[in-house]
Amino acid sequence: MNITIVQGSILHEEVDAIVCPANSACHMGGEVGGFIKKVGGDEIEEEAISHAPVNVGKAVYTKAGVLKCRFVIHAPTMEEPGQKTDEQAVKHALEAALEIAEELGIRSIAIPGMGTGTGRVDFDEAAKVMFEVLNAHETESLEEVILVDVNEKMVKAWKKYQ
DSSP, X not given: OEEEEEESOGGGSOOSEEEEEEETTOOOOSHHHHHHXXXXXXXXXXXXXXXXXXXXXXXXXXXXXXXXXXXXXXXXXXXXXXXXXXXXXXXXXXXXXXXXXXXXXXXXXXXXXXXXXXXXXXXXXXXXXXXXXXXXXXXXXXXXXXXXXXOHHHHHHHHHHO
């Protein structure tokens, strides 16, 4: 599995799926989720909410509206919208997202800094746990992981662990 780090928008990546750090209600009002909904369409959030509640450590997928990718994988890093979270929630959310990706036979996926926006997880802590999860993941279909974030601090943190 190849891991690439990019500074930029998750929506510009040519991948099969993108990961949306979510809350258990699957409301897409946070930083990444709000942007995905604004560009991809309200139907993404409507479909996600139909699966709610989704506990931290679980994930669901939806169609991607008008986005380039085929799927959006919603992986809660917090129970309530706007709630502060921690690196253990990031770990469990990313594990759940990767599990869904494998179930769907996804070959390429773009993942933002999980829990670092609304959830306020330290960039370095998030990067460390994300690389632990990615390095431990035994893939069946996933060939390309693109870690992508608009925040330069997140990108620098990932590069420390690459």
